[in-house]
Amino acid sequence: MTAPLLEVTDLRTHFLTRAGVAKAVDGVSFSLAPGEILGLVGESGSGKSVTGFSLIGLVDPPGRIVGGSICFAGRDLVGLPPEEMRALRGRRIAMVFQDPQATLNPVLTIGQQMALALQAHAWVSDRAAAERAAAMLTRVGIPEAASRLSNYPHEFSGGMRQRVAIAMALLNGPELIVADEPTTALDVSIQAQILAEMKALARESGTALIWISHDLATVSSLADRVLVMYAGRIVESGPVGEVLRAPRHPYTRGLLDSLPAMAEPGQRLRQIPGTAPSLLALPPGCPFAPRCPRADAACAAPPPPRVESDGRLFLCHHPLEAAA
Ligand SMILES: Nc1ncnc2c1ncn2[C@@H]1O[C@H](COP(=O)(O)OP(=O)(O)OP(=O)(O)O)[C@@H](O)[C@H]1O
Numbered sequence: 001m002t003a004p005l006l007e008v009t010d011l012r013t014h015f016l017t018r019a020g021v022a023k024a025v026d027g028v029s030f031s032l033a034p035g036e037i038l039g040l041v042g043e044s045g046s047g048k049s050v051t052g053f054s055l056i057g058l059v060d061p062p063g064r065i066v067g068g069s070i071c072f073a074g075r076d077l078v079g080l081p082p083e084e085m086r087a088l089r090g091r092r093i094a095m096v097f098q099d100p101q102a103t104l105n106p107v108l109t110i111g112q113q114m115a116l117a118l119q120a121h122a123w124v125s126d127r128a129a130a131e132r133a134a135a136m137l138t139r140v141g142i143p144e145a146a147s148r149l150s151n152y153p154h155e156f157s158g159g160m161r162q163r164v165a166i167a168m169a170l171l172n173g174p175e176l177i178v179a180d181e182p183t184t185a186l187d188v189s190i191q192a193q194i195l196a197e198m199k200a201l202a203r204e205s206g207t208a209l210i211w212i213s214h215d216l217a218t219v220s221s222l223a224d225r226v227l228v229m230y231a232g233r234i235v236e237s238g239p240v241g242e243v244l245r246a247p248r249h250p251y252t253r254g255l256l257d258s259l260p261a262m263a264e265p266g267q268r269l270r271q272i273p274g275t276a277p278s279l280l281a282l283p284p285g286c287p288f289a290p291r292c293p294r295a296d297a298a299c300a301a302p303p304p305p306r307v308e309s310d311g312r313l314f315l316c317h318h319p320l321e322a323a324a
């Protein structure tokens with residue numbers, strides 16, 4: 001087995017607000033091999049984005065990493081001086097956001113900003129930068145890329161803009177890309193196309209990918225492994241096929257049941273009953289217990305982690321049956 005590229009151990013990112021401490025990420029551990037694609041799923045507010053921002057060192061106050069480690073290529077990123085983190089970001093670790101406006105500068109042409117991104121980390125001539133930029137735009141499916149380098153972001157459609165943002169992320173050949181719902185705002189056919197491209201690019205270049213999404217269908221077609229997040233914790237993880245075919249955690253089951261494709265024709269879409277708990281005052285036991293159909297008195301105590309032979313891990317006192 002190859003050494004992991006990324007090893008996250010007991011990561012805790014808390015928001016110190018006036019109302020109290022919101023434990024947005026509270027004891028998250030996972031590892032990622034080079035070239036591996038990891039899906040990170042969960043309901044809104046479960047801590048997916050805060051996990052992603054923690055990895056790239058972009059948690060804004062009042063948020064703070066208060067514990068744990070993020071070991072990337074043998075180095076702990078927690079507590080790394082900001083200038084060293086900046087040097088890693090964009091070169092060895094890149095991020096794609098849901099909104100490409102977060103990445104793209106409206107007053108520079110695409111060619112100018114791609115050249116800047118390349119030249120920030122190495123000496124590259126303008127001409128070579130333009131060639132690399134055009135080649136990368138072509139790879140993410142932008143037609144006549146060379147002639148589009150002189151366009152500004154607003155001259156691209158939403159889908160094309162997101163492709164440009166993805167090309168920017170890929171530009172320096174990063175070892176890790178954190179993608180936070182990058183296709184959610186796009187229409188379904190473009191989504192599928194971008195997913196296929198991202199997967200091919202990750203496979204070709206050996207780039208590891210963390211794909212954050214609330215959409216299990218997307219993740220099932222893309223990822224090797226999946227992490228299921230609830231109230232700041234990973235409540236189930238494992239190979240994507242096994243986890244989604246036969247979830248052990250009732251929360252994962254609930255997420256699957258709320259997928260449109262899972263509903264019987266003519267049936268209403270089911271939602272997980274109840275609402276996500278306040279991260280300011282989590283119960284001492286299983287955080288999902290108040291909403292869980294299987295919960296009983298045992299769930300007032302923290303569920304111990306259980307590991308199975310297929311690499312599956314889950315936190316539940318009363319798991320669903322394993323697949324036969
Ligand atoms: N700036 C902030 N101030 C206070 N609390 C915050 C802040 N940002 C995030 N949080 C807390 O962190 C929790 C997790 O937020 P996060 O954005 O990671 O959720 P998410 O899983 O990405 O949800 P979504 O699917 O809606 O994007 C929030 O529910 C909130 O309690």
Ligand SMILES: [Mg+2]
Binds near residue numbers: 048049050
């Ligand atoms: Mg989010």
